[in-house]
Amino acid sequence: MSWYIKQVDDGKGYGLFAKQDITCGDVILEEEPLVCSQFSWNKLYKYRACDYCLKSLETAEEMCRRLAQNPSINLPHPECCKAKPETNVHCLNCEEVYCSMACREKAYNEYHKTLCPSSDQCDKSALEVLDETWRGFHFPPETASIQMIMRILARIKQEDKKEEFIAAIERFCHISTNNVEQIAHKLLGEQFSNQISVLRDQLKSALFDESVQHWFTTDGFKNIFALLGTNQQGIGSSALSVWVLNCDELNLQESDRLDLDSCIDDLYQELNNVAGTFLNCEGAGLYVTQSKCNHSCDPNAEVSYLYNNHRLTLKATKDLNQDEEITISYLSECLQSRGKITRQEFLRENYLFNCQCNKCMTLSEIDDVTSDEDYDEKDDDDNNNNLLEN
Numbered sequence: 253m254s255w256y257i258k259q260v261d262d263g264k265g266y267g268l269f270a271k272q273d274i275t276c277g278d279v280i281l282e283e284e285p286l287v288c289s290q291f292s293w294n295k296l297y298k299y300r301a302c303d304y305c306l307k308s309l310e311t312a313e314e315m316c317r318r319l320a321q322n323p324s325i326n327l328p329h330p331e332c333c334k335a336k337p338e339t340n341v342h343c344l345n346c347e348e349v350y351c352s353m354a355c356r357e358k359a360y361n362e363y364h365k366t367l368c369p370s371s372d373q374c375d376k377s378a379l380e381v382l383d384e385t386w387r388g389f390h391f392p393p394e395t396a397s398i399q400m401i402m403r404i405l406a407r408i409k410q411e412d413k414k415e416e417f418i419a420a421i422e423r424f425c426h427i428s429t430n431n432v433e434q435i436a437h438k439l440l441g442e443q444f445s446n447q448i449s450v451l452r453d454q455l456k457s458a459l460f461d462e463s464v465q466h467w468f469t470t471d472g473f474k475n476i477f478a479l480l481g482t483n484q485q486g487i488g489s490s491a492l493s494v495w496v497l498n499c500d501e502l503n504l505q506e507s508d509r510l511d512l513d514s515c516i517d518d519l520y521q522e523l524n525n526v527a528g529t530f531l532n533c534e535g536a537g538l539y540v541t542q543s544k545c546n547h548s549c550d551p552n553a554e555v556s557y558l559y560n561n562h563r564l565t566l567k568a569t570k571d572l573n574q575d576e577e578i579t580i581s582y583l584s585e586c587l588q589s590r591g592k593i594t595r596q597e598f599l600r601e602n603y604l605f606n607c608q609c610n611k612c613m614t615l616s617e618i619d620d621v622t623s624d625e626d627y628d629e630k631d632d633d634d635n636n637n638n639l640l641e642n
């Protein structure tokens with residue numbers, strides 16, 4: 253193991269640190285989530301992912317045809333696509349699809365026994381209403397998943413070691429207001445209180461469990477929401493990305509390489525014209541170790557999904573010295589390039605902290621000016637990333 257966890261300070265809480273010198277490009281850790289789920293809209297729009305591990309269930313070619321709405325696309329080098337749709341299996345009792353029998357079994361044992369429409373373990377119409385309500389509140393691009401809360405509650409009902417699982421969930425940092433900094437989570441402000449209480453009531457009638465009755469109080473529910481908001485890691489899987497990565501590895505003559513690269517560029521152009529930036533199966537997961545990674549506006553590591561499923565890889569993007577803190581960016585690429593005020597505002601509203609990364613601390617005077625462009629970008633984010641205001 254090339255990392256360890258320790259308390260940074262009272263403000264930042266715990267953080268992930270390098271146990272030894274790490275070279276840029278090294279894999280720091282790989283991890284599977286405690287729980288994960290595809291986003292509701294992503295699923296509704298027929299991005300086909302394994303219900304358990306989020307592996308995209310199509311071949312790269314099928315994916316391109318669907319995204320570009322063009323059935324005549326033929327990808328070269330089909331051997332570079334590692335998807336195996338022939339191993340896909342349905343739940344034995346409903347339409348849910350898994351990439352393998354192993355995933356079907358794990359899903360059933362962890363949560364699907366409760367959530368399967370054919371089971372009588374909970375009120376399925378209440379679950380459907382909840383999912384619809386969620387989609388009505390939270391349009392794409394999605395940033396959270398009500399399905400994840402459903403899975404956590406279903407798992408609590410199914411777990412033999414209930415208390416251990418609840419403790420593991422509650423170990424993720426989870427406050428809905430930062431009393432020291434006087435910040436409340438953006439999704440939990442007054443303007444969303446009606447929506448949050450509707451969701452809480454619906455969740456309660458569908459999946460209430462006595463062992464976590466404190467999650468169903470007004471504050472308890474906000475804390476669970478904040479737990480997801482501040483710890484969940486976005487997951488994107490794509491058979492197409494794997495195909496492209498494998499194409500990059502091919503040993504080709506220079507002219508063949510140029511042809512293939514230009515074919516890939518044209519393909520992405522076509523996909524962009526129809527599907528925009530929504531190319532991946534998307535969801536979110538809770539990762540026990542990775543969630544201890546604090547944010548930096550100038551990070552030294554990044555998260556990626558190299559296996560076309562929920563298995564996360566944390567890689568160094570700079571050389572790290574032993575005992576140096578390992579940091580990732582919680583911001584999109586676009587937000588990361590904005591001024592300090594915009595970055596800080598996003599982090600305050602979504603993650604409840606005033607950023608104390610080295611860049612923000614040392615650049616505070618020079619980088620303190622927010623341009624008009626920053627404000628425009630912030631408005632876009634406000635429109636895109638949140639529950640709808642009443």
Ligand SMILES: C[S@@+](CC[C@H](N)C(=O)[O-])C[C@H]1O[C@@H](n2cnc3c(N)ncnc32)[C@H](O)[C@@H]1O
Nearest residue numbers: 264265266425543544546547603605607608609
């Ligand atoms: C995903 S958790 C990271 C691990 C967390 N420090 C812990 O103790 O579990 C995100 C939380 O860590 C803290 N945090 C992360 N990056 C920070 C930063 N750059 N400055 C201040 N606090 C930070 C904030 O409280 C944030 O809500």
